[in-house]
Amino acid sequence: MQEAQSLFTQTSKSHSSLAERIRPEGIEAVFGQQHLLSPGKPLYQAIQGKNPHSMILWGPPGCGKTTIAKLLSQHKNFLFIKLSAVLDNLQNVRSAIQQAKAVKPKQTILFIDEVHRFNKSQQDAFLPHIEDGTIIFVGATTENPSFEINRALLSRCQTYTLKALEDNALEQSLANGKKHLEQENKITITFEPDAEKLLISGCNRDARRLLNVLELSFQMSNQSEENATVLEINTEVVQQALGAKVANFDKGADIWYDQISALHKSVRGSSPDGALYWCCRMLAGGCDPLYIARRLLAIASEDVGNADPRALPLALSAWQTYERLGAYEGERAIAHACIYLACAPKSNAIDVALKEAKKLVQQNEDYEVPLHLRNAPTKLMKDLKYGEGYRYAHNEPDAYASGESYFPKELEGTQFYKPTERGLEIKIKEKLQRLKQLDQKSSQKRW
Numbered sequence: 001m002q003e004a005q006s007l008f009t010q011t012s013k014s015h016s017s018l019a020e021r022i023r024p025e026g027i028e029a030v031f032g033q034q035h036l037l038s039p040g041k042p043l044y045q046a047i048q049g050k051n052p053h054s055m056i057l058w059g060p061p062g063c064g065k066t067t068i069a070k071l072l073s074q075h076k077n078f079l080f081i082k083l084s085a086v087l088d089n090l091q092n093v094r095s096a097i098q099q100a101k102a103v104k105p106k107q108t109i110l111f112i113d114e115v116h117r118f119n120k121s122q123q124d125a126f127l128p129h130i131e132d133g134t135i136i137f138v139g140a141t142t143e144n145p146s147f148e149i150n151r152a153l154l155s156r157c158q159t160y161t162l163k164a165l166e167d168n169a170l171e172q173s174l175a176n177g178k179k180h181l182e183q184e185n186k187i188t189i190t191f192e193p194d195a196e197k198l199l200i201s202g203c204n205r206d207a208r209r210l211l212n213v214l215e216l217s218f219q220m221s222n223q224s225e226e227n228a229t230v231l232e233i234n235t236e237v238v239q240q241a242l243g244a245k246v247a248n249f250d251k252g253a254d255i256w257y258d259q260i261s262a263l264h265k266s267v268r269g270s271s272p273d274g275a276l277y278w279c280c281r282m283l284a285g286g287c288d289p290l291y292i293a294r295r296l297l298a299i300a301s302e303d304v305g306n307a308d309p310r311a312l313p314l315a316l317s318a319w320q321t322y323e324r325l326g327a328y329e330g331e332r333a334i335a336h337a338c339i340y341l342a343c344a345p346k347s348n349a350i351d352v353a354l355k356e357a358k359k360l361v362q363q364n365e366d367y368e369v370p371l372h373l374r375n376a377p378t379k380l381m382k383d384l385k386y387g388e389g390y391r392y393a394h395n396e397p398d399a400y401a402s403g404e405s406y407f408p409k410e411l412e413g414t415q416f417y418k419p420t421e422r423g424l425e426i427k428i429k430e431k432l433q434r435l436k437q438l439d440q441k442s443s444q445k446r447w
């Protein structure tokens with residue numbers, strides 16, 4: 001294995017990307033993470049060389065994780081070693097640990113990029129060396145540490161959450177990149193109206209992508225404007241440099257769960273437009289449409305329920321339509337269900353009733369089935385009075401055996417299902433109240 005190196009290899013900057021060439025060399029040049037980098041904050045202090053500690057840097061691509069890691073390496077009293085969980089293995093980790101031990105008492109910062117790519121057992125390899133002070137561990141990840149990072153490792157690290165960059169931070173990054181290109185090429189760069197806006201909106205709040213697209217746009221424009229002193233970048237060139245939009249979506253990762261959560265909450269909140277937006281975002285990101293169809297089917301029962309019993313078969317029909325007609329017609333059917341569910345009256349009474357019933361069953365003994373509710377297919381069972389006294393509802397007035405009990409005696413009067421005042425449940429509630437009144441008046445009340 002090659003000897004572990006400092007954060008960045010010593011290749012010529014002329015061959016590196018624009019994002020690398022203008023990477024901030026001080027805290028003041030880092031945009032968009034002031035909630036972590038303001039004076040007095042723990043991460044600010046660590047970068048200043050005070051109170052260095054192990055940490056996890058969690059945030060989306062291009063938000064500054066690697067930049068912060070580089071800033072931590074600036075102090076001469078630290079050895080800084082960078083590894084990547086994508087490229088390196090445990091052998092590389094062991095070599096880095098040996099190098100850290102060799103320079104003691106000098107402290108070593110071991111930076112692991114994409115740390116979530118190491119499995120849980122591989123992450124265990126860092127624990128004893130963090131514990132005994134051999135290394136200060138710094139891990140960068142785009143994935144939720146709660147799910148992807150070993151609990152034991154998390155407990156030894158401070159987790160810092162970096163935010164996706166806002167427009168003002170992206171504008172500052174773009175201005176820096178433009179200025180650097182102008183100085184390198186001795187040229188003035190201008191933007192056609194809307195080209196700059198398109199560049200910022202098309203980068204998905206990723207500063208690295210923003211600068212890469214800027215550089216590519218400059219190179220494409222410069223080919224047709226050789227020896228010019230002023231170069232204009234137009235919207236057509238920016239659009240070509242951006243290429244086809246790659247949706248910010250990753251099955252199994254946080255964005256996946258965040259977007260399906262947003263879809264579910266939009267439907268529950270009766271926002272057909274919000275629900276359709278998140279549905280289309282997921283479809284554009286490559287989500288299996290049948291996954292959305294299955295979720296809508298669950299929502300029909302969980303959040304609409306008996307307020308509109310048509311919701312469940314309609315959601316099922318959307319699923320079946322996609323399976324039978326394919327993507328073009330099928331996606332419209334899914335959108336149909338999505339909008340219908342969002343507009344439907346809402347009730348979670350079924351969901352609440354189910355949870356309460358399960359809880360009662362779990363917390364109580366298994367009471368015997370009352371004799372009058374048991375079936376009696378044999379003479380012996382009849383002799384044991386199985387089914388005796390059972391009242392056949394269809395033979396009763398209005399097909400209702402008023403006063404009859406369908407619970408074990410110990411649970412008489414229990415109520416799980418409480419209809420709401422929305423949709424069809426208004427009628428259901430009225431009926432149940434009327435039946436309850438009949439029970440109270442009945443002379444045949446069982447218990």
